[in-house]
Amino acid sequence: MNEIRKANHAILAAVLAQEPPPRHFWALRRLRVEFGKAIEDGPDCPEYNFMSFAPVSPDNPYDIIGTIAGPKDTPYEEGTFQIRIGITEHYPKLPPECTFMTRIWHPNINSQGKICLNILQDEWSMALSVRTILLSISSLLSDPGLGVVEVGFKCVLMPEAGEMWMVDRGTFEEMARDWTGKYAVPVED
Numbered sequence: 001m002n003e004i005r006k007a008n009h010a011i012l013a014a015v016l017a018q019e020p021p022p023r024h025f026w027a028l029r030r031l032r033v034e035f036g037k038a039i040e041d042g043p044d045c046p047e048y049n050f051m052s053f054a055p056v057s058p059d060n061p062y063d064i065i066g067t068i069a070g071p072k073d074t075p076y077e078e079g080t081f082q083i084r085i086g087i088t089e090h091y092p093k094l095p096p097e098c099t100f101m102t103r104i105w106h107p108n109i110n111s112q113g114k115i116c117l118n119i120l121q122d123e124w125s126m127a128l129s130v131r132t133i134l135l136s137i138s139s140l141l142s143d144p145g146l147g148v149v150e151v152g153f154k155c156v157l158m159p160e161a162g163e164m165w166m167v168d169r170g171t172f173e174e175m176a177r178d179w180t181g182k183y184a185v186p187v188e189d
Contacts, residue, residue: 001080001188002188005052008043011054011058015058016032016036026091027087028061034130051066051067051131052067053130053134064085064096065082065083065101066082066084066134068083068137070187074144074176075180076176076177079181079183080184080185080186081100082100083098083113083134098133099114102184103179103182104179105161106158107157107159107162108155110157116156119136145166
């Protein structure tokens, strides 16, 4: 994760080195503020040592790859997961489109990577950011049953995983651990 954070830090610095956008590009202006905050914190910031994000290319700051380490004491803890974050021209008024690039066994994430998370739908706020989205996704991994129990099956995008979580938590965790080992990049120290 440390190498990923350092590489992402360099990409963020390259984006910020470019000429500032004209006033009417609100999404890009907002992203520059978020990237600046990430640069200010540095790649070794202990508060965010489990996640990182950067544009795929310095030439396109709207296409971002977020990386999170699986939360400790969960079936995902041995893996590193990538999320594509697509920023639209309406950001931050509307949430970005977020998709897991890494396959994962989770009730709220389907096989195409679509994520059911309240802040990405009806509870979006302009106060939220790319960083808070990644924090929320990490929390979703910490408690896979959150959407199953609190929202019912409304937010379950992978019904087999949701039902398994409700009926046999041990089997669910074993399956999630297997998928993490199979599809996620191992966590590096």
